[in-house]
Amino acid sequence: MATTAAVLADIFIMFLAAKLAGELFERLRQPAVIGELLVGVVLGPFALGWIGVPTGAMIEAFHGEAQAGEAMASIYEVIAELGVIVLLFLVGLETRLTDLLRVGARAGVVAVLGVIVPFVLGYALVAALGHPTIEAIFIGTAMVATSVGITARVLADLGHVRGDEARIILGAAVIDDILAMIVLAVVAALGSGGRLTAGEIALIAGQAIAFTLFVALAGRHAVRRWSIHLERLRIRNAPFVVAVAVMLGLATLSAQIGLAAIIGAFLAGMVFAELRDQYELEHRALPLYELLVPLFFVITGSHVDWRLFLDGSILGIALAVTVLAIVGKLVGCGAGALGLGWRSVAIVGVGMAPRGEVGLIVANVGKSLAVIPDAMFSTVVIMSVLTTLVVPPVLTLLYRGQPAETVPMPRTTDQFAVADGRLPEL
């Protein structure tokens, strides 16, 4: 039982520290999420070591050997995964399909350009430095995906989660993740020495696109047709329970067919967005958010080895890759948003910048295939973190003076009395 007690203690320390840091950052008028990430860095195994180690694979990659804590590590992965699933589910609840379709074409352009430009820039830089082609391809791939968690959180904190820019970003991020997973599947096949026919590539791509369209359209149809039966169920709190089951189910399905679990969670939220107000689904999901989402950000922060920043040569390449990663999304995604005004272009570009855990996934795959060396892995880690850290302050700045569409973070204690289904506490 010692292990369970130790994990429980870790969860308590992470939760308490996250909330204390959140309180501090709120008072400094900064997003609480930065405080939560910094708590992870400080408490993590590379600094104080108060909370458990990150994944065995990460530790191994950093130090070239497995560590004692490896067996426990995946617990934190699972908790973090549940946290980001709940986060994207709540974001999905905010996103009615009809609203998304309104920005659909533009989101598609933003996503595609946001994949092509960073990939080309990353590939070109690494190839120009004389690294092997496969290495350049992996760095390019790590720069493709958008980790929309941080952006979604900042948009919600600022009360802009229902604005046009938010819908473009969220829509593009969904398309982007699908494109990134396709690219990763193809690149991983290349990295393991295999060859893919054009037909196989088309199959992977078709599966991913079909899944998203099917869930979004069939799910909406099912909800409209069957939701009346929710009231006949005998289990308590049936609509919320069914929504949670669908969230877990679509996340699982999406992970099983090779997409990120958060895509399924987002789609589940989108499907239930129609029933959001009728069954107070947001208010009921918020306690899950309060418990799990800060843990996700603390655990993400704990993956950062601050000592990497002390190595000048790694830092130099890392900063160059980071700059290209941000410029790539700013140019690619911003170009897709042209015509909305400079502020919206900048918001979309910056909002699409964070790579977060998606970049780390790509780095882990490359590492496990032994096609990218330690220094390049560290580079991707730094790029993922910096592109993520840069978003909250810049986005806050870009939205300054803009009236919020939803109520940003009310401080009263009667949020549950809010009846119009807004997402006040996200």
Place this chain on the structure above:
Amino acid sequence: MATTAAVLADIFIMFLAAKLAGELFERLRQPAVIGELLVGVVLGPFALGWIGVPTGAMIEAFHGEAQAGEAMASIYEVIAELGVIVLLFLVGLETRLTDLLRVGARAGVVAVLGVIVPFVLGYALVAALGHPTIEAIFIGTAMVATSVGITARVLADLGHVRGDEARIILGAAVIDDILAMIVLAVVAALGSGGRLTAGEIALIAGQAIAFTLFVALAGRHAVRRWSIHLERLRIRNAPFVVAVAVMLGLATLSAQIGLAAIIGAFLAGMVFAELRDQYELEHRALPLYELLVPLFFVITGSHVDWRLFLDGSILGIALAVTVLAIVGKLVGCGAGALGLGWRSVAIVGVGMAPRGEVGLIVANVGKSLAVIPDAMFSTVVIMSVLTTLVVPPVLTLLYRGQPAETVPMPRTTDQFAVADGRLPEL
């Protein structure tokens, strides 16, 4: 990431199956919790094997060897632990200290007799069968503790969680757990070949009693004095977040000083019972309950190896131990409840019968010290499960015709509108 995806799939399967079984059992007018336990047995590694293995220690004990799934196992332990923590926190929220003190003396008598009688019966049986003294002492100890989770759930399902019998059971279970942990600490020291002075025993006992009294009294004082400051915090949903932090903190503290984590969680709930209605703490904690508590019961069920029931000799001893375990609590705890009427005596006796995971903890300790053999371990497992399974139907029968004190399980979807702080959905 394969591991995380597999665990996510397990969580989804467990959640979905638990809710489907819950719906079925509700329609059969049986407590949903039985369905959840049976789902665990069926999905678990000893039957279908659809969900992850139980703890490495359990598997090892059953088969004499560690299994491949060991590294993943503790994830389920952690999820189950969080589930039972949330369960006892919500039960604690229902238990104002003033109400508990009203039944305090009687609860104390029930607890002490409920420890002595089963211990003596278990010890006598195993010693009479010719087993070594240390083995008899461990079986006696495994029969001492009360696992109040199932009883609390059934009482809440039936709407009797605020009755006198419920308060006696919950109060006695708290005292009982503390006594059991003291006995276990002493017995474990004996089992590992050490000797304890009377002074050391007194120290362990004193620490446990002091913790409970200190938390209950100082916690109530702190809440009364400081709760006004909760409204000044900037973090969202501050009262709920602080309550969750205290829940995790006291559970951790209580585990760290050698008590069960659920004792701390229960005390945390009791401390916040005073603020329950003011901040809708129950309504906010319920979504955590809906997600985590069914997982606890499914995981508990998955620890059951149904094949043990096919071995005649193990089954014979196991049934004898089970009968004594139930008779011991019926006589011991029932005696403590004399004068309340036969129905209350029976309710208290039956309600104190389940050993659940507490009996399994004792068995694991004995196994890890190599002082109890496999057959005795299996005996304790069967006893823990049977004493737990017997409670829901018998308690439901005993309460038949009694008017519920709280609303039992409303089926409407507007439970969040219930304003008087009752616990309709537990």
